[in-house]
Amino acid sequence: MKLRYFVIVVVVIILIVLFLLGKRVDVRTNKHVAELDEELQEILYLGSLAPNSHNIQSWKIEIYPGENYLTICLDESRRLKVVDPKDRELYISLGCYVETLIKSFSAYGYETKYEICQDENYVRLEYSKTSGVIDKELISIITKRHTDKRAFDRSVGISEKEYSYIDENNRGIYFFSVGDNKFDLIKSETLEAYTEQAYNKEVAAELSSWLRFSDKEALDQKDGLPAEQLGISGIKKMLYYLSTNHESAQGESFAKQGITTTKNQLDGCTGFVIVNSVDSAKELILCGMKTVDLWLDLTKDSISVQPMSYAIECVEYRETLEKELGIANIQMILRVGYTADYGKNAAIRRDLADYISVK
Ligand SMILES: Cc1cc2nc3c(=O)[nH]c(=O)nc-3n(C[C@H](O)[C@H](O)[C@H](O)COP(=O)(O)O)c2cc1C
Known part of the structure; x- marks a missing residue:
């Protein structure tokens, strides 16, 4: 009887330890980029929550805060040479980043103008602050969006x-x-x-x-x-x-x-x-x-x-x-x-200073 009790306690402890060890990792992306104001850091972080193939985050940014524009280009060192030899997904992912960033600027009251430039290898984005109103709903939608790999509910169709x-x-x-x-x-x-x-x-x-x-x-x-x-x-x-x-x-x-x-x-x-x-x-x-x-x-x-x-x-x-x-x-x-609960973005994203340089 004592042995059975002991085994149950050990199993419960193991399960609790596994559960605690299995809790969600928080990578705490460092948003700090020297010489950039906090609002721009927030916007650039929000933009980085874009979907992208294999979560390789294959973008590089140069920002010119004095002139209110930035450029976005591919980080070719992150290419997926086997499944994406022609960089098809790399360019789609770049577009996903550009659109998420544009929406992020808009959420913070900025207007933007983009141009896909020079052999289409980079995107130039001008931004200007036109409103002091922060669109919290848009921020929460950008933050909420994520790829969901669970099976969805088969009993509810798209309306x-x-x-x-x-x-x-x-x-x-x-x-x-x-x-x-x-x-x-x-x-x-x-x-x-x-x-x-x-x-x-x-x-x-x-x-x-x-x-x-x-x-x-x-x-x-x-x-x-x-x-x-x-x-x-x-x-x-x-x-x-x-x-x-x-x-x-x-x-x-x-x-x-x-x-x-x-x-x-x-x-x-x-x-x-x-x-x-x-x-x-x-x-x-x-x-x-x-x-x-x-x-x-x-x-x-x-x-x-x-x-x-x-x-x-x-x-x-x-x-x-x-x-x-x-x-x-x-x-x-x-x-x-549909799923019973939409779930959360895991927000596994690199530190901004890793790929953003201020000019
Ligand atoms: C061009 C492209 C292709 C993708 N292909 C797949 C895929 O084949 N299978 C998959 O599970 N997720 C795929 N994804 C989703 C990414 O894995 C996902 O966006 C990335 O891990 C970031 O996660 P998040 O969308 O939750 O922010 C793809 C995303 C993009 C933009």
Whole structure:
């Protein structure tokens, strides 16, 4: 009897320890940039909460506060050479950053004017303060938006009202609802492409280099995909960190687990949004901008989003989808749906001074 009591106490203590160790990491991004006023620091931090492929945060900023403008360009040292050899996602991510930053300026009472410049390799953004009113609602929407990798509620579909602003084909945004044959096709092509990538050694090695396997690694790097970015929390997070590392993440059992997770994600959704645009750098930046514009509208309505790029990253799957759906140059596939609670952005973001220089 005494032994049984002892075992129960030990198990409970272990569970409590695992739970405490598994609590959400707070990377406490340092917003300080010498010679920049606090409001600009806040705006630049808010802008950095933009969605971006693998959370690589591949942007570099030069800011000229005396002249009220900044430039945003790619940090090519952060490229995803294997899954994104033509920098398609890099430019889309840059566009996501630009649009989030524009919205952040607007929330703090600034007007902005952007220009995609010189071989389309950087964006110039002018800003001027025109109002003292701070739009707290917009700030909370930008802060709330995040990628949700959980399965969504299959019993609640996207309503007519939301459908009307999502499905604006004239600006290259298309919606496919569960029950439609085309929805099934997007689902099956995505799973097949993911499966092919999961067993590809080069793809696995690249992904593994951006996965983080401890709070320490997340705190040191402040980028990439720690458990929080994968939607793993609490005891599951601790077990994940205890059982996985950069080497095992390139192995077969990790691949199998990823396929199961992806299948659950695809089963748990009620719609796909497709965004298309021409493949040039400029159009890809614009594509990222319109994606964020839509994503923030969806966030306002508490519709959860997960981009699923696997089928676009594999030429043959992308071609099949483009042909069967009759949509040229598919750039983003977003899995959308509702969850009981919208959840929070993990806010794994680098210190501003790491990529912002003041001129
Ligand atoms: C161009 C692009 C492609 C992406 N592809 C995927 C993807 O295939 N699978 C996925 O789970 N998330 C994908 N994401 C989401 C990013 O992983 C996510 O934005 C990033 O980790 C930052 O997290 P947050 O959106 O929660 O702020 C993509 C995002 C962008 C902008």
